[in-house]
Amino acid sequence: MTRPTEREVLEALRGVRDPELGMDIVSMGMIKELKVMDGDVSFTLELTTPACPYNSQIEQMARSVVERLPGVKSVSMKVTARVRRGWGGQPIPIEIPGIKNVVAVGSGKGGVGKTTIAANLAVALSETGASVGILDADVYGSSLTRFIRSYRFEAKGKGKLSPAEGPLGLKIMSMGLVVTDDTPIIWRGPLVGGAVRQMLLEVDWGELDYLVVDLPPGTGDAPLTLAQTIPITGAIIVTTPQQASLDIAIKALRMFQKLGVEILGIVENMSYYVCPGCGRREFIFGRGGGARSAEKIGVPLLAEIPLMPILRENSDEGVPIIVSQPASEAAESFRSLARRVAAALSVLAVKRGAH
Structure with missing residues (x-):
């Protein structure tokens, strides 16, 4: 034969x-x-x-x-x-050795759960076996260390800083690690950009498949400076179902588009309330707003994250819900978000001929 x-x-x-x-x-x-x-x-x-x-x-x-x-x-x-490297469409202001993809998480306004989304996305990506870091670039409202309890942080006198360690091998860097809780950050945009640049370049991130960056909310001086400083592969916009939130989220999305940053999609947070007793869904902030906005703009709706008391409680305790309640509806929503983000980045990398 x-x-x-x-x-x-x-x-x-x-x-x-x-x-x-x-x-x-x-x-x-x-x-x-x-x-x-x-x-x-x-x-x-x-x-x-x-x-x-x-x-x-x-x-x-x-x-x-x-x-x-x-x-x-x-x-x-x-x-x-093997996760492939794929930078965004904008000129790269700086290059971060060893980091293949930078995912920016932004929003049009504060209070929509941007840090919750960024933190749980990072943990969900880590759960797949990828090497992941998260950078808290929301310098004014640094709260990442509240959402993810870190296990070790070492500020070295010489050389690079070692990032804090989180669950599932997640690497964490935040101003909250180096500034006391009640100390305000009173800086203008360029100073914020300089601080984030230091956290990018003077931290020993090692080899990362994904670096998730929690940006400041809005379209003002600080987020604009950071969006122009960080070599972003793709951006995610977080909103709630309310029309007022959606209107401002679209402005943030347009800012990234003008800067040449690829939009991975919209995440609708607090999409519905799940009754802990009967499991019934209540759409207390409206229904379908994220889907309609995504369709209108021509970007994917990546996830609809439920509003659940356990999610808030776990965030306050610094334990991501994927770790504490892995079978919960919210945890599954974040896993689905991570799969879609990873798939979108793979598509971009192949289209750009990345290796």
Whole structure:
């Protein structure tokens, strides 16, 4: 019986396409270490992110097309994932060695739960096995250290700072780690930009797949300066269902677009209240506002996060809900958000030809 060649195996694998990207897995460089010997085929399938929502589908299709080739006796497939680097469309003011993707989390106004979203997104990405850090760039209203309890922080006299350690290996940097709780930050935009620049460049982040950056709210001097300082891969805009919040969120979104930053999508926080007794949903702040705004602007609605007492309680205690209540509805919402963000960044990286 005729045995298949490496070329024939690759041609078969070209028939497998990433459902989201629409490109075949060979052209995307996802097939590694291919070996064909006397009908025994082995290769590594390297996914574009550990949070890929189509992992199982791609694996099954890849194995199936090879097994169907005439002369194939066995198929050994190893599955790995490597997040690719993909900077935004704006000129890169600074480059951060070792960091592949910077995800900015912004909002049009304060009080919409931006830090809650940023903190839980970072933890959810860490849960997938990715290497993740989070930077609290909301210098005036630094609260990240309240939302995520850190386990260790070491301010070194010389060299770079070591970031604090959070759950699931999350690396954390915030002004809240170096300034006492009741000390106000009375700085103008350029000083804020300088402080964030130091936290980016003078912290030993190591190798990160994702750095989530919690930006100050609004479209004023501080967020504008930071958006022009940080090399952002993509931005997420947080809002609530209320029309007033949505109107201002759209302004923040337009600011990022004018700066050439890719918009990953909108997150609607406090979408509905879940009764802890019966589980019934009440849309106390309105319904569908985020979806309508996303459709109008032409960006995805990434998630609808419920308003739950346990989410607030866990935030006050500094324990992310994914860690404390992993089976809760809110935790599942954040996992879904992380998968969609990771997938969107993979799409951008492939389109930009990143490696």
